[in-house]
Amino acid sequence: MLKGIIIQQDVKDAKNLSPNEMLIEEACAVVIDDVSRTIFLWVGDKASVGDKFKAARIAHVLNWKFFGGAARIIQDKNEVRSVLSKYARIDEEIPKGEIKAIIG
Helix, strand or coil: EEEEECCCCCCEECCCCHHHCCCCCCCCEEEECCCCEEEEEEECCCHHHHHHHHHHHHHHHHHHHHHHHHHHHEECCCHHHHHHCCCCCCEEEHHHHHHHHCCC
16 A cells, blocks of 8 residues: 655645546655555656755655654656556555654
8 A cells, every 4th residue: 555745845745646637747655565664755857955855854854753763765766657657546645643753
């Protein structure tokens, strides 16, 4: 099951979005696959530095919170796109309380 958010000046829920809709160059995204214990970190080339920082921080903290630091974080854009393209959509949102606790 995939959980995800998009970061583009604000943190937005990615529930029910397809990977093609969320993996854009102007934004960052964090997608968690609970089954494989993997976190996908998408950093668009045209995303702002602030968005890139938020995405990396969120991925790192969620790794520790959900998986005790044992999850694999994949940041290679080709691998992220390749793996996520096998899914039709993001199933759930990452709880807003978790995100708010991380970035305020």
